[in-house]
Amino acid sequence: MQGRIENKSLIISCTGVAYLKLKAALSKNIGDKFSSTKESITIPLQYIPRIHQVLPPEIVAMPLVNAAILDYSKHAAGVEVSKVILTQTGFDSSSIPLFWQNILEPAQSVAVAAMTVPDLLGLCLFDEQGSGKTVMTIAAFDILKSQRIIDAMIVVCPKSMVNEWPKDINRFLPGKYKVEVPSGDRQAKYKSALKAFDIIVTNFETIALMQSAISGAAQTLNFLLVVDESFYVKNASALRSHITAEIRSNCKKCYLLCGSPAPNSPYDIINQFDLADLGYTFNNFSKSKDEKKDREIITKLVDTRGAFIRRLKTDILASVPTKNFHIIKANLKGRQLLLYEKARFELLLELKGLDNTTFKKHLASYFQKRAALLQICTTPSSIDPTIIDTPVKYEKIDNLLNDLISAKRKVIIWSFFKSSIEELFARYSKYDPLRIDGTTDSNHRSEYVNLFQNDPNRMLFIGNPAAAGAGITLHSSYDAIYVSFSNQAAHYLQSLDRIHRRGQKAAAVNYYIIICENTIEEKEIIRLRKKELQQHSLLGDHITWPTTLDDALNELDSHGK
Numbered sequence: 001m002q003g004r005i006e007n008k009s010l011i012i013s014c015t016g017v018a019y020l021k022l023k024a025a026l027s028k029n030i031g032d033k034f035s036s037t038k039e040s041i042t043i044p045l046q047y048i049p050r051i052h053q054v055l056p057p058e059i060v061a062m063p064l065v066n067a068a069i070l071d072y073s074k075h076a077a078g079v080e081v082s083k084v085i086l087t088q089t090g091f092d093s094s095s096i097p098l099f100w101q102n103i104l105e106p107a108q109s110v111a112v113a114a115m116t117v118p119d120l121l122g123l124c125l126f127d128e129q130g131s132g133k134t135v136m137t138i139a140a141f142d143i144l145k146s147q148r149i150i151d152a153m154i155v156v157c158p159k160s161m162v163n164e165w166p167k168d169i170n171r172f173l174p175g176k177y178k179v180e181v182p183s184g185d186r187q188a189k190y191k192s193a194l195k196a197f198d199i200i201v202t203n204f205e206t207i208a209l210m211q212s213a214i215s216g217a218a219q220t221l222n223f224l225l226v227v228d229e230s231f232y233v234k235n236a237s238a239l240r241s242h243i244t245a246e247i248r249s250n251c252k253k254c255y256l257l258c259g260s261p262a263p264n265s266p267y268d269i270i271n272q273f274d275l276a277d278l279g280y281t282f283n284n285f286s287k288s289k290d291e292k293k294d295r296e297i298i299t300k301l302v303d304t305r306g307a308f309i310r311r312l313k314t315d316i317l318a319s320v321p322t323k324n325f326h327i328i329k330a331n332l333k334g335r336q337l338l339l340y341e342k343a344r345f346e347l348l349l350e351l352k353g354l355d356n357t358t359f360k361k362h363l364a365s366y367f368q369k370r371a372a373l374l375q376i377c378t379t380p381s382s383i384d385p386t387i388i389d390t391p392v393k394y395e396k397i398d399n400l401l402n403d404l405i406s407a408k409r410k411v412i413i414w415s416f417f418k419s420s421i422e423e424l425f426a427r428y429s430k431y432d433p434l435r436i437d438g439t440t441d442s443n444h445r446s447e448y449v450n451l452f453q454n455d456p457n458r459m460l461f462i463g464n465p466a467a468a469g470a471g472i473t474l475h476s477s478y479d480a481i482y483v484s485f486s487n488q489a490a491h492y493l494q495s496l497d498r499i500h501r502r503g504q505k506a507a508a509v510n511y512y513i514i515i516c517e518n519t520i521e522e523k524e525i526i527r528l529r530k531k532e533l534q535q536h537s538l539l540g541d542h543i544t545w546p547t548t549l550d551d552a553l554n555e556l557d558s559h560g561k
Helices: 014-031 046-053 063-087 105-114 133-146 164-172 185-193 206-217 237-250 268-279 291-305 334-352 354-362 365-378 392-406 417-429 443-456 489-496 522-533 549-557
Strands: 002-008 011-012 040-043 121-127 152-157 199-201 223-228 253-257 323-330 412-414 434-435 458-464 479-482 509-517
Touching: 011 046, 014 046, 040 046, 040 417, 046 063, 063 105, 063 199, 105 121, 105 133, 121 133, 121 268, 133 152, 133 164, 133 223, 152 206, 152 237, 152 417, 164 199, 185 199, 185 206, 199 206, 223 237, 223 268, 237 268, 268 291, 291 549, 323 392, 334 365, 354 365, 365 417, 365 522, 392 412, 392 417, 392 479, 392 509, 417 458, 434 443, 443 458, 509 522
Parallel strands: 121 253, 152 199, 152 223, 223 253, 323 509, 412 458, 412 479, 434 458, 479 509
Antiparallel strands: 002 011, 011 040
C-alpha cells in the first residue's frame, strides 16, 4: 500500500484482497465517510484517528497521519483536564483574565476554563436554555485568540439568530473584533469568507456557499467553529449536517451549543459529539435494534469519554424563578365539536381497516390526519372555512388577556399553526400586538423583540415556537399562553425559556396551557410535558410517537384520555 496527502485527505493506493479488507474495515468504523475508485481509497484526515488501527504501519507513520492520531490522544488528555475543572471544589479563577472575571458569573467562569483547555478538539456546551451559553463562548474565543491558539471564529446558527450574535459580541467586546455577517446574493456571500475577519456569523444555508473559501483560508488560519442550536445537526444524514461536517474538517476546534441536545432520542446526541471531537466519544459505537441497551452505552460513553458541560439554571444562577403550569380546559361545542368528532371517527374507521404492517406504511398519512385533529381544536376554520363560530379556546384567551393586561402584565401567546397566528393577530389587534413567525424577517424580528422588551405600551407578543422559540429574550413578560403545540419537543422547550431565563425579575413565571378536553390534545401535552421533565437528564427526552396500530387506536378510542 502507498499513501499520499491531498486536499486534507489521505489517498491510499491498493488493490486485491488488501483493498477489499480495508474497505470493509472503513465501512464498519466510519460508514460512508470515505470514497473509493477501483485502485484507491480516499479518507478525509479528520477521520484518521478513528480508523488508525486498521491502517498498515507505513501509512500510520506518515507525518500528517501520525499528527492526526496524536491530536486524538492529546484530546483524550484534555477531556480529563476539563472534567477535573468542572468537578473540583473551590475553582481557581486565575486562568480567566480579570476582564472576564468581572463579566462572568462564577459558574460561567468554570465553564470557560473547561472550554479553553488547549488540547481539546472540541466541546459540547449543553447548559440549559437561558444560562448564558453565548457569553461563555465569546469569552472562550477571546481567550483562545489572545493565546494564539485560534485565529478566527465561525458561528453557524439558525437564520433567526444570525443578528443576535453580533449584538452580543459588540456588547461584551465593543469594537475589538471585525465581525462579518454575509448578505446579498450568492457571490457576495461567498466573498464574505474571503475578507479579513475575526468572526463570521452565518446560518446553515449560507455556510455552504462559503465552504471552498473557508477551506482555502484554513491553510493558514486556525478556526474555531461554533454550532449554535446544534440539535439542527443531530441527524448525520441531513444535508446541513454534511455541510457542517465539511466546515468542521477545516477547523482546529469546535463548540456545539444547545440547551435541548436530545429532543427525540438518545441517538440525537451522537452526531453533535462527532462534530465536536471528530468521533472520539463514539468511536466504534454502532446502533443496534435495542434502544434501551444503546441508551445505556451512549450514557456511559458520554460520561467517560465526552467533553461536555450540562448544567441547569438552578446550578448556575443565584436566583431562578419558579415555573407554574396552569392547565385550562375548554370543551368543544357546536360545529367545532361536530367537525372534530367526524374527523376522529373517520380516522378511527380507517385505522380499524388496517393491519399493523399496512399502518406503518401509511404513517405519514396518519400523522397528517392526526395534525388536522389538533388544528380543529385551535382553528377549525382552517379545516372547514364555512365555520364562523368563535373557537372555544379564544373565549379562554379573551378572559386571560383581559385579566393580565389590565394588571399591566405583558403576555406572550404561542401557537404552532399559521392560521391560528393570523386569527389571533386580527382578534387582538386592539392590543397592538407584536408578531414573530415564519413570515418575519430578521430585521423586524429584532425590532419587535426590542419593542416588546422596552416599550411599556406594547403588551402582547404572538409567536410561533419554531420561529421565535430560540435565540431571543422576552423576560419583560412572565406570563405565556399556549394555544397549540409544536410536535417538535425542541421548539416547545425553547419557547418555555424565553421568559424563564437570566434577567427575569419575577419570582415566578406562568404558563397557561389551553387544552380541549376529551381530545388527543390531552395526550399531546402529556408527551411534551414528559419531554420537558426528561431534559433534567442529558440523554433523556425520548417519547415514542404512535408507531403501532394499537397505539393509534388507543389514542383515538379513548378520546385523548
